[in-house]
Amino acid sequence: MTVPYNHREIEEKWRKTWEEHPINVNDGKKEKYYCLDMFPYPSGNGLHVGHWRGYVISDVWSRYKLMHGYYVIHPMGWDAFGLPAENYAIKHHVHPEISTNDNIRNIKRQIKQIAAIYDWDMEVNTTDPKFYKWTQWIFVQMFKHGLAYEKKMPINWCPSCKTGLANEEVVNGRCERCGSPVTKKNLRQWMLKITAYADRLLDGLKDLEWPEKVKKMQTDWIGRSYGAEVDFQVDGRDEKITVYTTRPDTLYGCTFMVMAPENPMAKDLATEGQKEAVEKYIYETSLKSNIDRMQDHEKTGVFTGSYAINPMNGKKVPIYLADYVLADYGTGAVMCVPAHDDRDFEFAKKFGLPIIQVIAKDGKEIPDMQEAYTQASGTMINSGEWNGLESSKLKKEAPEMIEKKGFGRKTTNYKLRDWVFSRQRYWGEPIPIIHCPKCGAVPVPEDQLPVLLPEVESYEPTGTGESPLAAIDSWVNTTCPCCGGPAKRETNTMPQWAGSSWYFLRYVDNKNDKELVSKEKADKYLPVDMYVGGVEHAVLHLLYSRFYTKFLHDIGAIDFDEPFKRLFNQGMITGKNGIKMSKSKGNVISPDDLVEDYGCDSLRVYELFVGPPELDAEWDDRGIEGVYRFLTKFWRLVQEQKDRDVPETRKLLQLRNKLIKDITDRIETFSLNTAISKFMEYNNAMCNLAKDGGVDKKTLSVYTQLLAPFAPHIAEEMWQELGNEGSVFESTWPEYDPQYLEDDEVQIPVQLNGKARAVIEMPKDASKEEVLSKAKEAVSSKLDGKTIVKEIYVPGKIVNLVVK
């Protein structure tokens, strides 16, 4: 009787060994490979099996790279500023630092159970003053380069979190964190000029090995469009209204103009008779919530009484106010061409405005238009000097033509807005600025960083637009670093994204108190080669990080301007029926018990086996049994075979080489779930061979090597038991010999009229004639009274006989 597979003992043993003798060492000669996980927020709920999956995926990849001879940078840290810790503090009157540190301790314990090759010497924590000193330093640099600026403007405000939000944090009109409807609040804000990088953020995407989906989301978010600004004279006045359009080719079809009700000129345009109606409309619009305005697509509007003059043909067009025009995009006013724009068409129909077709559809002018013709293809009509031109061509050329005529200019517009960067909350990095009545906003001198987050009596957000820090007079009142006079500190804090926008740079030089990261280490270890994390950060964290990296590149702090060469988005693990795991739903599965019962290796393998890593998967505890049985079988197989002296047959060589190819290909394509299936298949095949002659040690050792990234403990143990030297992770990833990949005999299915009827076995180099004659023989009983009209043979694959 052999000893049973005792995962507890084995895993404990290797955990200790690896702690004493790390397997991933930097000898200064190896090439680096940086494999990064999205670092977790240390929540009080701890990790669930979904978090585990991402970390297992990245660890399999890291260990795979390790076995290819790389020094693998695989760090872990804590994204620890943020609302939950603060809310906990408010409720329990505990300093957030205390609860945060408790949570970190617990999550670190859980992460260690994964047995990933994290280098804990590199650990970072965004709430550590030694870390956020550099978060603040970056802000100061941005300020000095004109990229951080103050502005008073109506911003997105979450009434529940009592703080301002960035555009990216508003999802369908609701707060990304708590789901409350977002309102507008006019506040003085710190902004980051991310729009200055719009083109580079867009153009840089094309060279990244990222999922197309994420690239597309960022592309759409940045939303670049090319067009023209056109100046319309207001009839009878000295003023001009400038509109932005992507369809300057349709300028002759403009029959009215619409301005956003929030536009500062709006009130002014109202003529005596329309004043009351205009003011009423502006007031009513101001009462509408973001969500109402988004959902209600029914067109409303009001005529101002004023007219604008179309510079192309001198025609007078009425000016309306309508809330379907956005105040903060383009110029906040649009020229309306109902014949060729859906929204304008709808508005024109509702308000009885004329519709002039300027592009022929199918070569014709439509007598009674029922819907707008929005495509830029067709010949221009009703367009004066432009008649006869092709619209798609004119669309591109018109901006310059307009520019030459002097009533407009070629323009590019973006949906991306500058980043609202200040938060009116406690648990974040203080913005390192001092307001001096004489000198204005002055950055805190770099040698005085970090500006420590002070102790405060109440963490409660005030809701007034001031952060709780504003209540600490002793902290707020300071002296101006510039003139030495009395001055006040900035009391807003930074958003949670501040630290996560650059943390990956810090891991490789986390103790440096002179620089954010030394030039030498940055050149040697950065950027990130592979980034693994959820898709939920597609436009938040991943866009911000790219912006920070480009900025740090521009000021010479680093030499690259894209942080993450390759990105892998793992799917979410959900509870039953695809319901997201959450404490409130009570469907959270903790990995702790599973590790205890089945072991780390079993859970690692099962996390991958549940489905394709990039797709969501429903968790089902029962499946882990199958994985545990598989590891047990493999363990037993090695016990039975390790002391035998089995010769290396051609059959074993073929199995071994095919195994290497199958597993390697599947890791390379991230098809980790089918890699596990293949392991199981080959394990069964080896068990059968074991009964029949045995399995040689070389084959078992190769299997062990391939399994090592997935189930490191059992692999290390088996590697040793099979008599191999050193750690399996010091061994080199096996390579296959193509000459052993093909079987000597191939099985060829025989179809009659496309339906499988028999399978014949043929030598792999059999001729077409031999195969066909054998095939006919195999199905002869089914050929009675039928004639073969066509014979198809795909070499080595299939025979199809078409019969009548």
Place this chain on the structure above:
RNA sequence: GCCGGCAUGUCGGAAUUGGCAGACGAGACAGACUCAAAAUCUGUUAUCCGCAAGGAUGUGUGGGUUCAAGUCCCACUGCCGGCACCA
């Protein structure tokens, strides 16, 4: 509304990219071992007809291309995700 993605047994999922649909695993059922249970091992398990050999049907729906379609083309339905009046 626009743009993506997906749809395969009881369940999770596989299918070398046009070549035996259902690998691998879960679950279920039957058998072996056991006083018994657990564990383990063996077998069966898409559906329908049939005692069986065998046959027919079958990858969301309807059509098409092909010797051959889960895979390609056209139309549609459902679910998921992103954007949402961006002129």
